[in-house]
Amino acid sequence: MRKQTLQFLYASLAAAVLLLLSIGVFTFRSLRSLIEQSDAIAHTNKVLFQTEEVISTMKDAEIGQRGFILTHDSSFLKPYVDATQYLGRQLKLVDSLTNFRPQVVQRQRVRRLFYFAQQRDAHIKQLLAASLEPNRPDYDLRLIALLNRGKATMDSARIVVDSLQQTEKLLLEERIHHKDQLSANTLGLFTLISLLAVLMFSLAFYLLIQEIRRRQNYERQLEKTVSDLLRTNQDLEQFTYVVSHHLQEPLRKLQTFSTRLVQKHAIELGDNARFLMERMGSTANQMQTLMADLLVYTGLGLHGDTTDFEVQDLAVVFQKTVENHEKQLSAAKAMVQFDKQSWPVLGEMEQLELLFSHLLQNSLKFVVENQRPHISVHTFVITGEQMPFATQSQHDERFVKIVFTDNGIGIDMQYQDKVFGLFQRLHTADNYPGTGVGLAVCKRIVKRHNGYIHLAATEVGAAFHIYLPLAN
Amino acid sequence: MPLISQQQKAVILMADDDADDRYLVQVAFEENDIQCELLFVEDGSEVFDFLMGQGKHEEKGSKIPNLILLDLNMPKKDGKQVLQEIKALPAYHHIPVVIFTTSKSPEDVRQLYKMGASSFISKPSSFDKLSEVVRNIGTYWVETTMLP
Structure with a gap:
């Protein structure tokens, strides 16, 4: 019974420790996945944002170009000049964001966006040059033709960006879903294992307390037995001492009477009776010696x-x-x-x-x-x-x-x-x-x-x- | 020649609960022809009845013995208690008390002398020895020493 309890105690303690360890490992791995997912989501958001920026910069360039064509005022060219500066950087950023992706389609789309952006820039330059020659007879025709080509390129770029964003949005949705699932799973499993660990620890604690109580009881019992034993021993010694002390008295009188008998009535008794009386006397003497020795022996223990x-x-x-x-x-x-x-x-x-x-x-x-x-x-x-x-x-x-x-x-x-x-x-x-x-x-x-x-x-x-x- | 005159015989009081012992001691006193008046009480508290003339001894009145032979193991009051009380009472503490007992314990011997006992005699186990002891008591306490 006792051995079983102990084994059970050790088993539950070991289980609790194992559970705690698994909580540690599991939590570490879950957190790492969650962080990875969050990073991926942030990345997708960045791609979406940057592609939108590219389109918006391209629009800015177009607005500047239109103002200049209509007014020939060079101050309208400022947004265009800024935009051409930004665009290069933004395109490079988009490129780097999609660079490591395994998705070949997205890469191809980014390359096409590059191409359209270059095309668009070339068109704008041609348009600006053409607008500075209003005296040419085909001025209007050239302008319109160039404007149409610019619009077509812009539309294509828009389509590319849309498809890029569409793909990223799908990815985002998927990742958010994955992350939510991961969070829910992590929380659930964490709670379950923690509860199990608490349960195991409580069990071990309960068994431990029971064992301690049992031992305390046992100790108390042992103490009581020892003190009982000591007292019994003392009582026994006291008893032996008192008994041998009191038995001496009648024995002594027996001896006194027998010697008196032999002494006073020697003649009446005759040899045979006297011999028997003497034997009785020496037996009584022997008993007296024994009791005296017993008194000495038991008395040793009573000396405080x-x-x-x-x-x-x-x-x-x-x-x-x-x-x-x-x-x-x-x-x-x-x-x-x-x-x-x-x-x-x-x-x-x-x-x-x-x-x-x-x-x-x-x-x-x-x-x-x-x-x-x-x-x-x-x-x-x-x-x-x-x-x-x-x-x-x-x-x-x-x-x-x-x-x-x-x-x-x-x-x-x-x-x-x-x-x-x-x-x-x-x-x-x-x-x-x-x-x-x-x-x-x-x-x-x-x-x-x-x-x-x-x-x-x-x-x-x-x-x-x-x-x-x-x-x- | 006895120091105490015939008219004033020494009074010895023996306190012992054992009738056999009282009988044997009396026989030994008679056979040795000790010139004294040997009186008996049967337990510790009767010693004080005798001394103060109470209870059984009311008619005889108070009497101060010249010597007390005291047994240790007695009912009501044991010898040690009696000795202690006698030595604590100014009227009696001059009476020599001789312990006459079965005990041979060195502890008892030491303790009783300390309490003021005048002698400690262990009861012998043969009548010859008893007779000798009684003779010695007679020679020493009645004939040799002056008793109060």
Whole structure:
């Protein structure tokens, strides 16, 4: 479901982007066509205008010529002189306008217009010359003949221009129609694609928001679960602590009554009953030890927040622990070697002492027969990267590595996880007394101090590696 | 020779809700022949009834014991509360209070001495040990020290 939504989201986003791109390309091409069409229309208009100008200039020349013939006043010749000047330029312009056209017919017409304009100019010159000889007997006849020829040429020019304009007008109509169609199409398609793009973006946006909401919900749920879990854990620890605390009371009384019974009524009981009572007593004692250990173990977690931790000197902690076990150590004739490095670690003095105390007791308990216990503690600083089981965030931190070794009977590496379990024992209580809580307590303390403890492989005895974060 | 004369036997008040414990302590006191008057109350608030001569103790009137043996886990008012209130009342705060409890928690020990407890004794689990503890209480509090 989630994967599908994501795929759909990506697809609609991609579609929206593609649509936007096509809008760009399409708009560019349409605009270019529209501009081309507009240029063509403007061109046609220019041709129409210029051809009309040619005719009008030719008329101007004719008007000037008529005035002069009638009056012989040279001022009438001014429009004629101007017209002949303009006409050349105008004709060239028309020529250039139609030059690149593929329409051969229009070109031919322009050439004919050229021809008629030249003819007309020649006629006017002849007429002007003839009008200056009024004494010639054929004056009138010549004049009339020349006038007729001029009119004929003019009519022909008119016809040529008309046909030229007719063609251009048709072209203009066609082009305007084309342009209108193009505009309508462009607008329609542009609107359609834009709407589609908006639709796709809205869809993608909707999916995105849904996905974000879903994740927010999930996050909230996760937070709630985590806090529930933490609370349940705390409740459970509290429960274990309170239960073991309260169970101690009746147990203690059972022990007191049974010892009282044995003591006060020894004679009446007889050997057999006394033996059974003693067994009961030692079982009760064992249970009491277990509960006391359980109390210590669960009590570790109830010691408030780790924010109360203070900087402790590792050398001082270890020195104190050794002093506390002076009697035991000297009774066992144990040798303790410690490099006395004053590394600062954040923690609780009592718990750190308990950690070393359990390790020391362990070493003193599991000794090889007829051999002096030899315990050595070496410390050095390493980075998180060099530490096994380090998380990514611990890589830049610095840790104190404590190598705790003895020359005792050692622990088989196949039990490396089991030895840290609560009440886990590798030997019978008859051979080595104890409840199997020591290393579990060690692990708990180290964990509470954000460190790691593990059993290390060694040739002689047992070796524990403990990592504690170095205080700044 | 006892410092307190026979006419003025030391009064020890034991506050404990557990009848078995009261019985065992009484037996231990009798067997050790401790020269004192051992009286019992069954919960925290009864301690104050005893001291002020109220409720159950109205007829006997107010009585100031020379020593209080105080259990921690009691209904109504627990031992810590009782100790706190006794030490806050000028009329009673001179009475030595000995904590006599199952708890062995170092936290409790520290806290209760801080609150003004005179001793902290953990209830032993065999009758022999209990008897020894009671004998020591007798030797120390009744025969050795001067009580107010």
